[in-house]
Amino acid sequence: MINVDELRLNELEEAAEFLKFTWVDTYSHFLSQATIQKMTDFWLNTELLKKQVLDPDILFLSAKDDSHKIVGMLTVIKLDKETALLARMFVHPEKQRRGIGMRLLNEAIERLRGYKKMRAEVEEKNTRGMNFCLKQGFKEIETKRELVEQALMYITVLEKTLGSQPR
Numbered sequence: 672m673i674n675v676d677e678l679r680l681n682e683l684e685e686a687a688e689f690l691k692f693t694w695v696d697t698y699s700h701f702l703s704q705a706t707i708q709k710m711t712d713f714w715l716n717t718e719l720l721k722k723q724v725l726d727p728d729i730l731f732l733s734a735k736d737d738s739h740k741i742v743g744m745l746t747v748i749k750l751d752k753e754t755a756l757l758a759r760m761f762v763h764p765e766k767q768r769r770g771i772g773m774r775l776l777n778e779a780i781e782r783l784r785g786y787k788k789m790r791a792e793v794e795e796k797n798t799r800g801m802n803f804c805l806k807q808g809f810k811e812i813e814t815k816r817e818l819v820e821q822a823l824m825y826i827t828v829l830e831k832t833l834g835s836q837p838r
């Protein structure tokens with residue numbers, strides 16, 4: 672059984688390890704090892720993750736299996752009162768295509784009651800991420816290029832309309 676809940680402060684080390692592992696799995700076929708190293712050092716240190724867990728405008732969910740091991744993770748940033756950004760979402764490669772990603776996304780949407788839109792930014796070579804988002808009802812709204820740690824990223828910006836229940 673999979674349990675989805677907010678990440679706790681005593682899980683930061685495990686979360687950072689999980690995210691580094693899944694980052695490499697996702698991006699190593701189109702980003703250099705040096706770029707991945709710089710990005711993961713910058714984005715996935717426990718101090719930054721702690722700030723995100725404590726930030727009321729950030730929703731940080733983890734999915735755990737029966738042995739309480741993290742198998743999936745999602746971060747959503749509330750950009751304003753209507754729009755949230757799916758900033759990070761990873762499922763362990765050995766546990767993909769079992770509905771865990773969908774579970775995490777639906778839990779996040781449930782907790783974003785009143786929000787009208789969710790945005791996602793996916794590198795165009797990340798076919799798993801792109802296919803997942805399109806399947807979940809995200810629609811492409813624009814493409815952009817970004818230079819991140821000297822790597823040129825081709826980003827597709829997608830948006831999904833959320834339910835309009837009052838908050």
Ligand SMILES: CC(C)(COP(=O)(O)OP(=O)(O)OC[C@H]1O[C@@H](n2cnc3c(N)ncnc32)[C@H](O)[C@@H]1OP(=O)(O)O)[C@@H](O)C(=O)NCCC(=O)NCCS
Pocket residue numbers: 693697757759760761762763766767768769770771772773774791792793797798799800801802803804806807
């Ligand atoms: C994207 C990701 C989080 C999806 O997690 P998941 O648990 O495998 O997704 P689900 O099992 O809930 O998939 C739901 C549906 O999305 C689609 N989908 C998911 N992964 C897919 C893939 N690799 N190829 C094609 N379609 C895919 C399918 O339609 C799937 O339903 P189905 O299995 O019944 O056909 C996972 O592939 C991952 O961690 N990828 C690397 C990180 C990443 O790309 N993050 C960015 C997401 S914005």
